[in-house]
Amino acid sequence: MPERTTGKRSHRVIGGACAALVLLGVTAYAVTQSGEDRDRRGPPRCSVAGPDGERAFTLRPEQAASAATIGAVASARGLPERAVTIAIATAMQESSLRNIDYGDRDSLGLFQQRPSMGWGSEAEVMDPVYAAGAFYDRLVDVPGYLTLPLTVAAQEVQRSAFPDAYARHEEEAALLAGALTGRAEAALSCSWTVAEQPAGQPREVHERMMREFGEGVQPIGEGARLTVPLRGGEETRRGWELAHWAVAHSAELGIERISYGNRVWEARRSGDGWQEAAAESMAGAPELRLSVFAPAEPIP
Structure with missing residues (x-):
């Protein structure tokens, strides 16, 4: 049980302008974390926000x-x-x-x-x-x-x-x-210690996302990145649906950074939750970027 601290929806594959939702940018990432940071963060946990944006309850990753x-x-x-x-x-x-x-x-x-x-x-x-x-x-x-x-x-x-x-x-x-389901934006965040996080594998992220979301999500390999096409106004809700899935699985899959729209979550600063992204990352079509604790691995 979570630890307390206080009509049919289609895949919406609709015609129209297409935005590229970038799922995975693979980077080699060296993580350092001080003892003070680890002490401040506490045990691994995920938090869910209520309608007022305040934390409603917590649960384990x-x-x-x-x-x-x-x-x-x-x-x-x-x-x-x-x-x-x-x-x-x-x-x-x-x-x-x-x-x-x-x-x-x-x-x-x-x-x-x-x-x-x-x-x-x-x-x-x-x-x-x-x-x-x-x-x-x-x-x-x-x-x-x-x-x-x-x-x-x-x-x-x-x-x-x-x-x-x-x-x-x-x-x-x-x-x-x-x-x-992506209706509540930036409402789920996870915090955990990354000092000894094992390497993640982009291929595993790709396969897990495809298996769980089915054909409604079509990651496409582009070098070190995966993209999912979004069409006809589904960007915001679909983007947050995928972003929250990624943060929930971040410790398990070795995901170190997630950015979508004007928000970013980073494992090394995960205690801070979703933060505003740099202005330059907000330009152009909506994109979701994930990077993992691993060197780039080709994805077919």
């Missing part, structure tokens, strides 16, 4: 990455924000957004799905992409799920012994879903 995958799978299927809220609240209750390999009887994974009840094999339900897809498969078959109370919609899928428990997570799940 592992939890944020799980939620980001749940959001990406919904995006690949063209599902609306409410579906993401229901799925995240369910996973918060069932596993605290952790991909656990144990549970009641043969329950496993983010949603505690049971292979013996037809959810898939053990390996499948332990795959967060598969597990999220299996949850959505059943959710969309629930009549009127978008207008049902969250507890009712979740229970129709899960058949839990404690159906009312899902409601306690609805507020936080809704804030997280707002960020992960």
Whole structure:
């Protein structure tokens, strides 16, 4: 569970002017961090902002990455924000957004799905992409799920012994879903120590993004960078959807810098969250740039 501190959406591939969304600029990056910086930052955490821009709650990077995958799978299927809220609240209750390999009887994974009840094999339900897809498969078959109370919609899928428990997570799940669908800009940020961060691999970022978002995202290799074409006014929301996915997976994938529009997040200053970018980086078409802790690696 997060640590508390205080109609169907399409892929929108529409005709019109095309903006190049740059996903990955690979750089060799030497990181130094003082002990004072590490002490100030504290343990790894991600924070989600409320409508007023103030931090509403925190969660661990592992939890944020799980939620980001749940959001990406919904995006690949063209599902609306409410579906993401229901799925995240369910996973918060069932596993605290952790991909656990144990549970009641043969329950496993983010949603505690049971292979013996037809959810898939053990390996499948332990795959967060598969597990999220299996949850959505059943959710969309629930009549009127978008207008049902969250507890009712979740229970129709899960058949839990404690159906009312899902409601306690609805507020936080809704804030997280707002960020992960790109509606709430710069609303999710992560902070972690980078002094001994292993090298990231651009190819892995490319493959993970393609697998989780599906054909709705088409990274194109351009030397050391990946680009995703954005069309017809989808730039802002789609850009923040991808930017928040990247920051949620930043520790796991070794992403050291993310910039989009007039905002930038850097691992070495991650405690500062999203900051205003230099004026020169704001010129031209909207771009999302990611760089990783690794020398440039060719991407086909």
